[in-house]
Amino acid sequence: MLKEYLAISMFFIVALLIPVAVIFISRLVAPKKTTPEKEEVYECGVDTVGDTWIRFKTSYFLYALVFVVFDVETVFLYPWAVQFQQLGTFAFVEMFIFIAILVVGFWYAWKEGALEWK
Amino acid sequence: MNSNPDLLTSLAGSIRSVLSPLIGNPDGVDMAMYGVGLLAVITLIFTNAVILVWGERKVAGFMQSRYGPNRLGPWGLFQSIADVLKLMSKEDYRPKLVDKWVWALAPIIMFAPAVAAYAVLPFGKDLVPVDLNIGIFYFIAVSSITTIPLLMAGWGSNNKYSLIGGMRAVAQMVSYEIPLVFSMLGAIMLVGSLKMSSIVEAQSHIWFVFLQPVAFLVYVIAATAETNRAPFDLVEGESEIVAGPLTEYSGMRWAMFFLGEYANLLAVSAIASAVFLGGWQPLPLPGALGDMMHAIPGWIWFALKTYIMIFVFMWFRWTFPRFRVDQLMGFGWKVLLPLSLANILVTGVGIFLYRVAIGG
């Protein structure tokens, strides 16, 4: 198994090296003529006003929260789905309860408007 | 099934038999074969991007009753090669207000999950570059980190369009990831394994698209959103936020994002064909017609199905108008997620009833 993951790490390393190489090669052939205008923030020709890094709305955070909960649920659901046919009725009922508990949370998030884009 | 090795399988076999005496130790040969797989994947990603850039414009032209690229070479085939050369020679300038490291690393990191995800794609029988036990789950895990480079690009550019685009990209991708992941659960319950080769093997009699039609629909919609393509392309909505997180990139850096996006498009289409459309399995037709179908090599079937899926995604792009952001989030959470959850329960009950019926 470790052999397979050595191969996976090979994929990752090569995947990081290729863009570096490509960008490097392009730097060799591409022109390099910077002007002050070119280095400005691109805002369709209008001078930029104020900071970019300002406070964002809470909607983003709420979606991320609900996402984390469901992401963790996936982690439980996948092993269960694999073993589903072997484990029988009891496991099915257990997972039913598990999902039901989380659906309560989902319903609460829905009711509280956490899924609403405001 | 397909007992005669096809072109690619025998090619892999002969590479292995050439390498074996050269390297000697079997572990080394395996590693070398993984290397060959990696090389093949990289070649595929680059060729595919070149083809798709041209294909997308041709499809767009076709949908809008115009020609599309038609000047360079026959049917404009060399257009994308000219595009690549143009991009290579474009200046790679750095706006002065960017957060240097975050901005510079984002396009490089964008490419990594795209390539790494290809490791488990089942291109054909015995043609899975690395057939992991947790295959499909590995794919999900690796593609879930695509959000990070987009966030880095959006934040690092220090541009309002970029940041809004980056935040939207991430919010959208996390929202549609859950239905995407849940939609594949039904198929996994039927197979009982996460290994990509087993998932395809299990569809030798019936493709899962017939057993899991709702899941397939959810998958296709969620995959469109995951790849940030129209009608879910608010991330790069050019009429409002220029090019989203890509606004401040030029030349090859920009091309890396583009390459990553086309690589992801091919990957989600390949997963659709592997999990729902039977992967390398031929069309299940009865009698002599079925035998004829079996004569066609598996990897051609796989490529055919994958490119049909890609065509469907392109069709979407040129057919539907863009969503509004509140509609987008509402649709993901309030329609697709309950639908995919219901699909899991229905599948569970269905398998149960089926087993009671056959007395298992």
Add this chain to the structure above:
Amino acid sequence: MNDMVFATAFYILAGITILSAVGVVFLKNIVHSAFLLALAFFGVAGIYVLLNAEFLAAVQLLVYGGAIAVLIAFGVMLIQRRDMSSSNPDAAWSPLGLGMAVMAMVVFIAAIVLTQFPVTNVAPEFSVEGLARLLLTDYVVAFEAAAVLLLAAMVGAIILAKGAKEA
């Protein structure tokens, strides 16, 4: 040969994890810290692979690399702040943080030293199938408790976030 590859991989991954964790603490820009945290998670996932726990590694990547990192980044976006280049305030709280870290370390070391780890010659089963069987039979209470915990986390977080909006 194999041992050497294994050791090299371990040291590289451990190095990535520790260096990025150090970066998380010491960098002045909190967004840089968040991205480095994602890198540290990635390193930990690699170490799980070395421990033969492939499913856990994928979980680490999915939940921490994909979800928690995004949550933290969005959390950062939520905070009002003036100068980005010094948004990771450190000095005032560092003695307290150090104390907490030392305490946590003592607890971990004690736990590692005091636990009687069962040693067998049989290779442990780390497959997804085995995990599911254990989770849904022997550890079913913990499994359902996890659901309740997730529910509580979601409800609590929504209440907190709503409070933040009104304030």
